[in-house]
Amino acid sequence: MKTVADILRSKRTQDVYTITPDVTVLDALRVMADKNVGALLITEEGQLAGIVSERDYARKGVLQGRSSIGTQVREIMTTEVITVTPAQSVLECMTLMTDRHLRHLPVIENGNLVGLLSIGDIVKDTLAEKDGLIQQLEQYIRGE
Template structure:
């Protein structure tokens, strides 16, 4: 049986203050912000659009372990992209499932095309720790065709082709497309 807490909406649990950085900033600057704010990741925003996430793990794996100089390495070189988004009105159980299947700890939260917050695994853990029992089972299962189709239910963001906001993106050849661009692309292949 699903608990009432797991049916809470993302907007009820998310963190509203968003710490962000430019993709052109240095890793040193990003690390300083993360240290000052005592956070494990920053949202990367370019021209008022979220384009990636930079986490402590990204810095360790893509900068430090590669022997790169953090002062000379830009955020865009180490950030994780593309982003997965979650709608503010989605249930936190849906967000937790997306986090588990995609192995991510932070989700930008959108409401009608506008960034309104960020949801972290910590946010969910503090309100509905029972979800993490389910998540550990999901993570242990191999990804299947079914889980990929479920993932598409959550794909919202900007279309890579026309740059319009869409709450039903479809992945085609590594690009995320809105319905109109998807059908134009599929139609051009036949």
């Protein structure tokens, strides 16, 4: 079974974008738009302090009437961040994301942030694995 480490190695970019909690929501949205990502990890003194996503902005910002200009990320970020390790299986991640309604999982190894796994990464990997299996079965049926 594939692991988180396998997916991280296969990702086009290994970049993990972080900001600090004192950044304004508007600046965080600009970074998300510029980097074409749906979430940013929040670090404070080198440690993971939270995550802010487009969902956080919609639910804790816009719907509560907060201004993206005058609101700091700390006011809308999720602080109870669920993380995974590189050794965990893709199936574990899929289950965790489904059960907890998550779209992003920070990857922590020995206390250090080493990556970010998105639901898109999981879907892409799962589809590639299924395509490979189909090809193998077709070759087997054809006797190749």
